[in-house]
């Protein structure tokens with residue numbers, strides 16, 4: 001009898017874009033579809049984990065057996081992640097979190113005033129959810145295994161290695177281009193302390209199952 005790879009583990013996953021409001025009808029977002037994060041949630045559940053999926057605005061069905069928390073902004077996403085991080089054994093940050101948000105949000109729709117002048121938007125930086133969780137005492141003690149993603153247009157290995165160090169995570173997963181947003185397939189570059197390995201191009205669910213297996217292999221034994 002082979003127990004499932006993630007039996008008894010709690011996996012926390014972020015997925016999709018965030019939406020940063022400008023006013024009640026406008027905002028900033030990006031083209032992340034959430035497909036990779038949702039595939040990971042499904043694969044982790046299949047592997048026996050209890051799964052919490054914190055999802056930005058996406059049009060995807062909730063994988064069976066997965067607890068889903070819908071959020072809008074990066075700050076909402078961070079709150080939802082921090083609410084579950086203490087109970088998690090694994091944190092996979094697959095969301096494409098907006099780097100910046102408007103410095104203020106107007107309560108009312110910003111109207112054209114007829115002057116012909118366009119409004120100017122000021123931005124502030126959003127919190128880095130992954131780096132924050134990776135710096136927590138449980139993560140630093142190895143009790144919470146953190147996995148980050150990187151989407152780069154060039155020099156993927158060098159950028160992934162640098163991002164792994166900057167975020168303070170044991171495993172950084174690079175999306176091997178072309179642009180993966182919205183696609184059903186992907187190829188991944190896994191970068192950890194031992195070096196790098198490639199998961200060749202495949203459907204996102206197939207890749208998610210492989211990545212879950214790779215993560216399970218790296219968890220401390222209990």
Ligand code: C5P
Pocket residue numbers: 014074093094095096097098099126127128129130131147148149150151163
């Ligand atoms: O810095 P960059 O956005 O390229 O890092 C990507 C990784 O960090 C992804 O795993 C993403 O989910 C995570 N991230 C985050 N919070 C942010 C920005 C990125 O969790 N504010």
